[in-house]
Amino acid sequence: MKLYLYNTLTRKKEEFQPLFPDYVGLYTCGPTVYNHAHIGNLRTYIFEDVLKRTLRFNGFTVRHVMNITDVGHLTGDRDMGEDKLERGAAREGRSAWDIAEMYTRAFKEDMARLNLLPPDIWCKATETIPEQIALIETLAAKGYTYTTSDGIYFDTSRFKDYTKLSHQNLEALQEGARVERNPEKRNPTDFALWKFSPRDEQRQMEWPSPWGVGFPGWHIECSAMSMKFLGDHLDIHCGGTDHIDVHHTNEIAQSEAATGKPFFRFWVHGAFLNIAGGKKMAKSAGNFLTLQHTFIDRGIDPLAYRYAAFQTHYRNPMEYSDETVQAAVNGLDHLRNQVRHIKDACAGSPADIPAHAADEARTRFLAALNDDLNMPRAMAVVQEILKSDMPPTWKLALVLELDAVLGFGLDRVGEAQPLPADIREKAAAREAARRERNWALSDQLRDEIQALGYVVQDGKDGMKVFPK
Known part of the structure; x- marks a missing residue:
């Protein structure tokens, strides 16, 4: 079955095939590690995880590269303001290096909590400075750069089709760029490749270069890292829609100016998470x-x-609210309970499914995935399977197979797991309350246990407590 993805570059859904048969090259813009990732950021990483899992489900081998931006991302996207890492260091009274390490660990912990598959290659901006300098030197040799008092800039007027990703009118894009005005720029859309360290202070993160001591611009990092670790396998580049107009547009300009070849073929972007009032x-x-x-x-x-x-x-766009969260909690609990009941019905052992029995359901699930990652439809197919008249052993086998994309860890549902000490104490107290027929206390303790993320089941064999 063919896989179709919406390509921001062409503004249409296109059939995806990798450039080379050995693997798909997937690059996803990682976090700027000056603070915790927020759940809007994490929504993007969830969709990218589904894309990676879908590629694998289709039989592709994936080489996934994710960068860690630990230097060079300024508070203004147009190369104005402070470096976010330096600002984070001042805010917390720690070094920029410590801040980067702390929030990198926090991001990886969030990834694990959401069951996001780690990339094959993590790469840090601070560990690829030579590659970034070499790329800037190539651009300088080809006449794409100029020098100002604060850095080396890319001359966007030298690159035709600068707006081919954003599809914006260049005059409108330039007008937006004037909000953060640098009078030394030749064109409002020009961007920094290398920033000079201030003369009157020493930065925590700075390096020598042919142009003077300084640090790389935000955009050059991703170009250098993607080309270093993916080579010519420049298949899919992902990120949030907020990267389209500036960051990804500039990546394309500098990369194609340097190599003379097309950069990534597919650009796939996730929409914002909005809170009350529709605000990003x-x-x-x-x-x-x-x-x-x-x-x-x-x-x-x-x-x-x-x-x-x-x-x-x-x-x-996805709307966030307490109601959204509660609906998701209820939906996930229901899914897990369905799987738990099926496991109970077949003693927890899935069976081989006759091809004719599984092909139709599996095909419908894959059709949803391959229609530009239509997860609402894919989730509906899962419910159709669970509510079907298939034998429980077949349902279990099929749903566990599909969970390779869903990523809910459904194979672990119902498994006995050691309970934390506080949960064990509450469970013991509830059992005592039940023996004493203190139903009010029993109900209170049940609610407290469930509020902490556990299911309480009362049956003829006594009380069972397990994670949701």
């Missing part, structure tokens, strides 16, 4: 929510956020 969630707006605060601290399984993300197509 953003750190700069001060309205961002973290996975820890929104889910973990409230005793909610973070996989409920993964479930919530699947209810809206990745290219459509």
Whole structure:
């Protein structure tokens, strides 16, 4: 079955085939590690995880590269303002290197909580400085750069089709760029490849270069890292829609100017997560929510956020609210209970499914995935399977197979797992309350246990407690 993805470059769904048969080259823009990722950021990483899993489900081998931006991303996208890492260091009274390491660990922890598959290659901007300098030297030799008092800039007027990704009118794009005005720029859309360190202070992160001590611009990092680790396998580049007009547009310009060849063939972008009033969630707006605060601290399984993300197509804005979270919690609990009941019905052992029995359902699931990652439809197919008259052993085998894309860890549903000490204490107290027929206390303790992310089941064999 053919896989179709919406390509921002062409503004249409196109059949995807890799450039070379040995593997798909997938590059996803990683975090700028000056603060926690917010759940709007994480929505993008969830859709990228589904894309990677879908490619594998289609039989492709994937080489996935994700960068860590630990230097060079300024508070203004147009090369004005402070370096976000330096600002984060000042905010928390730690070194920029410590800040980068701390928030890189936090991001990887969030990825694990959401069951996001790690990339094959993590790469840091600070560890690829020589490659970035070499790329800038190539651009300089070809006449694409000029020098100002604060850095080396790319001359966008030298690159035709500068707006081929954003599809914007160049005059409109230039007008937007004038908001952050640098009078030394030849064109408002020109961007920094290398920034000079201030003469009156020493930065925490700076390197020598042919042009002077300084640090790389944000955009040059991704071009250098993607080409270093993917070579000519420049198949799919992903990110949020906020990267289209500036970051990804500039990546294309500098990369194609340097190599004379097309950069990535497919550009796939996820839409924003909005909060009340339709406002985009953003750190700069001060309205961002973290996975820890929104889910973990409230005793909610973070996989409920993964479930919530699947209810809206990745290219459509997603609305965040307490109601959205609760609906996702209920939906994930229901799915797990369905799988638990099926496991109970077949003693937990899936069976081989006759091809004719599984092909039709599997084909419908794959058709949803291959129609530009239509996860709402894919989730509906899963429910159709669970509610079908298939034998339980067949249902279990098929749903566990499809969970390779869903990523809910359904194979672990119902498994006995050691309970944390506080849950064991509450469970023991509830059992004592039940023996004493203190039903009010029993109900209170049940509610407390369930609020912490566990299911309480009472049966003829006594009470069972397990993670949701």
